[in-house]
Amino acid sequence: MTLRVSVIGTGYLGATHAAGMAEVGHRVIGIDVDPVRIAVLAAGRSPIYEDGLEPLLVRHTRSGRLRFTTDYREIADWADVHFLALGTPAGPGGAADLRQLEAAIDSLAPMLTKPTLVVGKSTVPVGTALQLQERLRALAPAGDRVELAWNPEFLREGFAVEDTLRPDRLVFGVQSTAALDLLEQVYAIPLTEATPVVRCDLATAELIKTAANAFLATKISFINSMAQMCQAAGGDVVLLADALGYDKRIGREFLNAGLGFGGGCLPKDIRALAVRATELEVDVLAQLIEAVEAINEGQRAELAELTVEQLGGDVTGARIAVLGAAFKPGTDDTRNSPALTVANRLHAAGARVVIYDPQAELAPKADFTQVATVDEAVTGAEIVLHLTEWPEFRSLDPVALGALATNKIIIDGRLKLHAPTWRDAGWKVVQIGRATSL
Structure with missing residues (x-):
């Protein structure tokens, strides 16, 4: 059945969701300010x-x-269902900033004159949906005939289209069978x-999303802690992770040691969860997340320190080639990029940092130079850092x-290079948590 769908907010999430809804056969209008x-x-x-x-x-x-507009009058009574796909950036103290969602409700609600379903897709602190529903019904002429549901997204940057069209699960947080029926028609x-x-x-729908992010972040920080242990004891973290992955209770995904996680979502979402846990006096969860964050930041500091160590304790004036600027492959997103954190640390220590990335474009700045090819980055380099696993x-x-x-020194910050091949070519290959003979 073809439905009329509006998607409010056309950033990374909204643009992908709007295109995906059109691909599965719906008529779609995306709206943005x-x-x-x-x-x-x-x-x-x-x-x-x-x-x-x-x-x-x-x-x-x-x-x-599929079409796009800036005018709420085009979508208010036209759409069968409205999706909220707006950003929830970190606010003061790490709490989620909900102003974009609130502004969208304030713009849409006064135009809703008939029974309507509004569906949130954004990642929000638990309790947000009920607050937004109260705001929606207070402003809408249709009043209690307007219902809010929550259908969180689980998109992986670089695979967002695939995850939209073929999701690994769907979560429908609803309060009525009518809302559930409509969402089942959408999907x-x-x-x-x-x-x-x-x-x-x-509440469960809101928590499912934040719990998923927190668990993945914890898994990454755990394996990075084990990488440090392997480094100290002379073990191999890749073989360790492979062995853990054979256990069906654990699984191999997200057990890749290296620089840790970044991006515009995972770090800010788990911080917001920690803030909300503190508000609800669930201190044990807040403490766990704080430990996960500390390990993640520590990996970046560790790699920068390792670079300085490999250059004899001083990088002043040293030309350092950084391969990768995006926080992960498959995207041009540099928000909270581990690679750039390392680059900034080394620049602050006096190094001349030269960066290459196949997709991410950095804003012009004096801190380091972005070049167009790997060869340009490596030419004259005193050390090469592999920091995004393109x-x-x-x-x-x-x-x-x-x-x-x-x-010929390379630090493989993602543990993805075939070290024997590089060593055969005369390179010194440094991988945190791996025995140098492998």
């Missing part, structure tokens, strides 16, 4: 790099199934593919690069 972003999307272009997104935008803006195609569905209350870095020719570098 930013006219420049709307113009870009309406032309079928993506304002971000995300694999597979732009082809969907091109296809469905041309077909007329009719994924549901025909036996996608698992969790039907629950609003596939192209795993296929580099260490012999050719060795002819360009001043010193």
Whole structure:
């Protein structure tokens, strides 16, 4: 069944969700307060790099199934369901800033004159949905005939289109069978593919998303702690992780030691969860998250210190090549990037940092230089740092690069390079938590 769907907010989440809803057959209008972003999307272009997104935008803006606007009057009574896909950035003290969501409610609600379902997709502290519903009903002419549901997203940057079209689970936080029925119509195609569905209350839906983020962050910080242990004891963290991964209770995913996690979502979402846990006096959860954050930040400091150590204790004036600027491969997102944190630390220590990334573009600044190729970055480098695991870095020719570098030293901050091949080419390869013979 074809529905009329509005998506409020057209950032990373909203643009992907709008394109995905059009792809599964719905008529979609995306709305945003930013006219420049709307113009870009309406032309079928993506304002971000995300694999597979732009082809969907091109296809469905041309077909007329997907369009964009800045005018709430176009969507208020037109849509069968309104999705809230707005950012919840970190506010003072790390608490989630809900002003974008509140502003959207304030703009939409006064125009709702008939029974309407509004569905939140944003990551929010538990209790937010009920507060927004009160605000919605107080402002809407339709009053209690307007209902709020929560359907959190579980998108991985670099795989967001795939996760939208073929989700690994759907969470429907609802208060009525009517809301549930409508959401099942929205997601009719994924549901025909036996996608698992969790039907629950609003609070559980909010917590499922934040718990997922917190658990993944904890898993990453755990393996990085074990990398430190392997480093101290002479063990190999990759073999350790492989062995743990065979245990079905644990699994291998997110057990990749290295620089840790970053991006615009995971760090701020777990911090907001810690703040909310403190407010609700669940101190044990807040303390766990604080430990996870400390380990994550410590990995970045450890790699910067290791770089200084490899250059004899002083990097003043040293040319350092950094491979990678995005927080992970498959995206141009540099928010809270571990690679850039390391680069900034080394710059502050006096190094001349040169960065290459295949997608991320850095704002012009004096701190370091961004170049267009790996060769440019490595030429004259006294040490090379592999900090974002783009596939192209795993296929580099260490012999050719060795002819360009001043010193053949590479720190593999993601433990993804084939160290024997690099060592055979005369490089010293340093990997935290790995025996040097492997």
